[in-house]
Amino acid sequence: MKKVEYNTNRHSCYKLQYHLVVTTKYRHKCITGEILKRLKEISLDLFRKQKCTILEMEGEQDHIHILFEAPPQVQLSKLVNTLKSVSSRYIRKEFSEHLSRFYWKPYFWNRSYLLLSSGGAPIETIKEYIKNQETPNTANTP
Template identity: 50%
Template sequence: MKDDFVASGRSVSDLKAHLVLTTKYRRKVLTGEMLVRLTEIVSDLCDKWGCKMIEINGEEDHVHLLFQYYPQMELPKFISNLKSISSRRLRSEFSERVNQFYWKAVFWNESYFIASCGGVTVTVLKKYIEKQDSPEEGRRRGI
């Protein structure tokens, strides 16, 4: 899948994040069918938030989501919304399966992992920046 830059106003960005969500108590509740439905739910939510789902996959007790977003996006609000809506829909649509693992209205663990990521490693980017042809004054000051 080709990743496009996000342009708005006077800026162009290419921000990507890797999000990992785990099921409550790491219970092995997710099935293949649930992952397919979760992919649809996440794709719809990304569209509504103006971001782009790049990839999603997971196992029985966790999911990985790679998405592109714009700088003004409030990531904690997006993640909270994503967890809330996906939890509610999965519990509703797969109630027989989910009720085998949870007796309360829960699905996701309260915590999550998120990391920014890009097309190159930090080492490659650092070398690129170091090799910039800075003005003489900048070179003397170590800029």
């Protein structure tokens, strides 16, 4: 069995992993290989600045997936919104000619996103572990 390695800061140990999915506006199939490569560069830089680690990132023509770790102090909604606004600004500027075939307004990402917690044991295993904790003996309390 593989031993879990935790991250630490001054007052906690943690292992927080998330799966993020972001789709293009109207699910237009406008992400090319070159755009995906640039999205990876932008994402790596942005996540590093936020003390987050990208474990895996790939995408298709209309969406991207990012598996990442984040410390507990990171506000996930702010991280996602920063990623979307910064990457959209760069991609729209650098690939404006290509994107003009898909968008007549300054769009790139859909307003929505999917964020899932991931990693660790399945939820049923955790429930069982908690349920089977030894209950303190109330007869021996002072």
